[in-house]
Amino acid sequence: xxxxxxxxxxxxxxxxxxxxxxxxxxxxxxxxxxxxxxxxxxxxxxxxxxxxxxxxxxxxxxxxxxxxxxxxxxxxxxxxxxxxxxxxxxxxxxxxxxxxxxxxxxxxxxxxxxxxxxxxxxxxxxxxxxxxxxxxxxxxxxxxxxxxxxxxxxxxxxxxxxxxxxxxxxxxxxxxxxxxxxxxxxxxxxxxxxxxxxxxxxxxxxxxxxxxxxxxxxxxxxxxxxxxxxxxxxxxxxxxxxxxxxxxxxxxxxxxxxxxxxxxxxxxxxxxxxxxxxxxxxxxxxxxxxxxxxxxxxxxxxxxxxxxxxxxxxxxxxxxxxxxxxxxxxxxxxxxxxxxxxxxxxxxxxxxxxxxxxxxxxxxxxxxxxxxxxxxxxxxxxxxxxxxxxxxxxxxxxxxxxxxxxxxxxxxxxxxxxxxxxxxxxxxxxxxxxxxxxxxxxxxxxxxxxxxxxxxxxxxxxxxxxxxxxxxxxxxxxxxxxxxxxxxxxxxxxxxxxxxxxxxxxxxxxxxxxxxxxxxxxxxxxxxxxxxxxxxxxxxxxxxxxxxxxxxxxxxxxxxxxxxxxxxxxxxxxxxxxxxxxxxxxxxxxxxxxxxxxxxxxxxxxxxxxxxxxxxxxxxxxxxxxxxxxxxxxxxxxxxxxxxxxxxxxxxxxxxxxxxxxxxxxxxxxxxxxxxxxxxxxxxxxxxxxxxx
Ligand code: 3H9
Numbered sequence: 001x002x003x004x005x006x007x008x009x010x011x012x013x014x015x016x017x018x019x020x021x022x023x024x025x026x027x028x029x030x031x032x033x034x035x036x037x038x039x040x041x042x043x044x045x046x047x048x049x050x051x052x053x054x055x056x057x058x059x060x061x062x063x064x065x066x067x068x069x070x071x072x073x074x075x076x077x078x079x080x081x082x083x084x085x086x087x088x089x090x091x092x093x094x095x096x097x098x099x100x101x102x103x104x105x106x107x108x109x110x111x112x113x114x115x116x117x118x119x120x121x122x123x124x125x126x127x128x129x130x131x132x133x134x135x136x137x138x139x140x141x142x143x144x145x146x147x148x149x150x151x152x153x154x155x156x157x158x159x160x161x162x163x164x165x166x167x168x169x170x171x172x173x174x175x176x177x178x179x180x181x182x183x184x185x186x187x188x189x190x191x192x193x194x195x196x197x198x199x200x201x202x203x204x205x206x207x208x209x210x211x212x213x214x215x216x217x218x219x220x221x222x223x224x225x226x227x228x229x230x231x232x233x234x235x236x237x238x239x240x241x242x243x244x245x246x247x248x249x250x251x252x253x254x255x256x257x258x259x260x261x262x263x264x265x266x267x268x269x270x271x272x273x274x275x276x277x278x279x280x281x282x283x284x285x286x287x288x289x290x291x292x293x294x295x296x297x298x299x300x301x302x303x304x305x306x307x308x309x310x311x312x313x314x315x316x317x318x319x320x321x322x323x324x325x326x327x328x329x330x331x332x333x334x335x336x337x338x339x340x341x342x343x344x345x346x347x348x349x350x351x352x353x354x355x356x357x358x359x360x361x362x363x364x365x366x367x368x369x370x371x372x373x374x375x376x377x378x379x380x381x382x383x384x385x386x387x388x389x390x391x392x393x394x395x396x397x398x399x400x401x402x403x404x405x406x407x408x409x410x411x412x413x414x415x416x417x418x419x420x421x422x423x424x425x426x427x428x429x430x431x432x433x434x435x436x437x438x439x440x441x442x443x444x445x446x447x448x449x450x451x452x453x454x455x456x457x458x459x460x461x462x463x464x465x466x467x468x469x470x471x472x473x474x475x476x477x478x479x480x481x482x483x484x485x486x487x488x489x490x491x492x493x494x495x496x497x498x499x500x501x502x503x504x505x506x507x508x509x510x511x512x513x514x515x516x517x518x519x520x521x522x523x524x525x526x527x528x529x530x531x532x533x534x535x536x537x538x539x540x541x542x543x544x545x546x547x548x549x550x551x552x553x554x555x556x557x558x559x560x561x562x563x564x565x566x567x568x569x570x571x572x573x574x575x576x577x578x579x580x581x582x583x584x585x586x587x588x589x590x591x592x593x594x595x596x597x598x599x600x601x602x603x604x605x606x607x608x609x610x611x612x613x614x615x616x617x618x619x620x621x622x623x624x625x626x627x628x629x630x631x632x633x634x635x636x637x638x639x640x641x642x643x644x645x646x647x648x649x650x651x652x653x654x655x656x657x658x659x660x661x662x663x664x665x666x667x668x669x670x671x672x673x674x675x676x677x678x679x680x681x682x683x684x685x686x687x688x689x690x691x692x693x
Contacts (some may be wrong), residue, residue, distance in 0.1 A: 061100025125161025132271030153362020273644030313441025414645025517640025
């Protein structure tokens with residue numbers, strides 16, 4: 001065995017040179033891997049004993065791509081492109097033997113081999129677009145030549161991977177290896193040699209792209225198909241342009257075009273933001289005072305109290321991950337309705353072909369409905385998801401404390417309430433914490449895990465693991481009204497409310513927020529949620545915009561009018577002069593002088609209010625680090641990932657600029673705009689939020 005570099009070896013076995021890569025955790029193509037492959041190929045080509053070459057990886061996966069941590073650092077030769085040129089030019093047959101994920105540069109490496117085999121669980125993808133990039137080592141030029149344009153466009157510009165069966169079907173791999181991968185790869189290469197098979201050089205194979213040379217239609221229709229999802233992002237368009245180049249230019253020129261388009265993205269802010277978000281999402285699970293080896297509880301059975309919208313959605317998360325769920329309601333009709341909604345949701349998924357009828361049945365069979373809390377005696381964790389009422393929650397937790405096993409975790413799905421107060425009614429506050437799901441709970445990725453004063457480390461660590469199992473991004477936050485996400489959201493709601501009272505039409509506020517990159521503006525959102533959420537008809541006294549709207553029966557989409565009008569069966573908001581007049585009359589009564597407000601002011605007031613509150617949240621230790629807040633906003637509130645989250649965005653603008661505006665607003669609008677001490681401190685030290693990550 002020859003040690004090529006610290007991350008690669010070369011072994012010659014039965015006349016086959018086996019380059020083995022070992023660069024945990026994901027065999028990213030950092031310098032020692034790149035150099036190892038280049039040297040391994042070089043030595044194998046020069047060695048007469050070697051008749052064929054295999055690239056295989058140790059550990060949990062084939063190469064998961066370029067080493068993202070190297071981006072932005074001075075490049076170290078050989079670059080991946082150079083290595084793949086050496087591979088492409090090999091006069092001896094080459095094979096990539098794939099398990100785990102051949103992603104990004106990993107798949108580009110495989111595509112530069114003559115042959116590819118994989119085990120049935122292997123996945124293949126070019127997810128660079130999700131990092132605001134495009135495959136920059138020939139992937140956009142080679143993949144269309146192997147799988148055709150339409151498939152390649154989907155894989156490159158959307159970035160979703162495909163499984164091994166599909167890879168075999170579309171010609172991305174030559175064979176599935178059912179048993180031992182290395183053995184299968186050697187046997188495959190023996191066949192190649194015995195049959196003297198021609199070397200399939202992808203760069204020279206134009207068969208699948210020739211027919212579409214000069215045909216722009218396929219690209220235009222693809223652009224249209226992704227327009228909604230790709231809105232605001234730079235990378236998808238560059239991906240498409242690179243594939244167009246593959247079709248219309250000779251290989252070498254296409255590579256050059258790809259390089260330029262890649263560099264354009266690499267130097268932009270969007271990719272920096274998206275790469276930051278990638279690492280930030282992995283960082284959230286690391287809590288400074290909770291070591292990796294913190295003992296965890298074994299959770300198999302989960303109890304959920306409340307089969308309403310939240311409870312039902314939460315139940316689906318657990319069932320999808322294979323947990324047994326006991327769903328508790330107070331009345332049979334509520335239980336039936338809740339179970340009915342869950343079943344309907346699964347049936348819809350099945351009708352789209354994403355789940356079989358048997359799977360629907362097997363998931364439903366994991367849920368047991370009951371009207372008795374006593375049935376929670378043997379569950380390992382309970383999530384209470386009843387409506388926001390402290391007295392009710394306390395009563396439930398007292399009961400749970402007497403019914404549940406001594407080491408059962410008791411979690412509340414409150415959005416605002418004091419988790420410490422709830423914990424205090426039990427004899428085991430160390431087993432109590434908050435699990436704040438976002439609606440719809442079976443869809444939204446965010447989970448705020450609210451750490452109470454007395455929550456034990458083991459309970460917190462276990463809940464983070466559970467979060468991962470149910471496919472959520474679980475972010476730890478401390479106890480305060482609204483925790484991190486909703487507390488910040490309330491600031492934006494306050495400002496958007498003032499803006500319309502001061503004279504900005506709701507459409508203008510919505511457009512500014514939509515154009516910023518959110519999926520919708522605050523007023524379209526309010527109409528969608530329902531104006532009556534949080535409205536009490538008994539105490540309503542025409543004293544807020546919400547109250548005058550609700551009193552007039554304008555409850556949002558569901559009643560056909562709110563801040564906008566809606567046609568029956570159509571969710572498109574139509575500007576409504578009547579609503580504007582109501583707001584205008586109300587504002588006049590309140591003594592507001594109507595004025596024109598610029599888009600820039602709307603943007604700053606809605607976004608800087610978030611930043612300022614985020615800083616206060618950090619100051620108080622409610623969030624662990626700025627990037628956790630960014631992950632909350634990206635995954636729970638639709639903040640555009642290409643702007644990295646509010647704290648990243650503040651650094652992007654310049655924290656000193658933000659501070660200046662906060663001071664100006666404090667002067668104009670008062671105390672609520674007082675800059676957070678943390679911002680003052682960071683600016684004084686010439687630092688940004690990034691220095692706290
Ligand atoms: C590219 O290839 C560009 C080329 O086209 C052009 C070049 C010129 N680099 O996600 P996990 C770390 S761009 C560095 O928790 P999983 C990750 O941070 C790349 N580090 O595991 C984490 O570290 P830690 C295109 C990486 O099993 C640890 O590995 N490729 C990289 O849930 C485990 O990760 C991609 O975009 C990397 N490329 O999922 C693939 N990847 O433990 C990105 C991971 O310290 N990666 N790490 O927190 C993934 O999608 C997932 O990590 C993967 C494993 C599916 C592979």
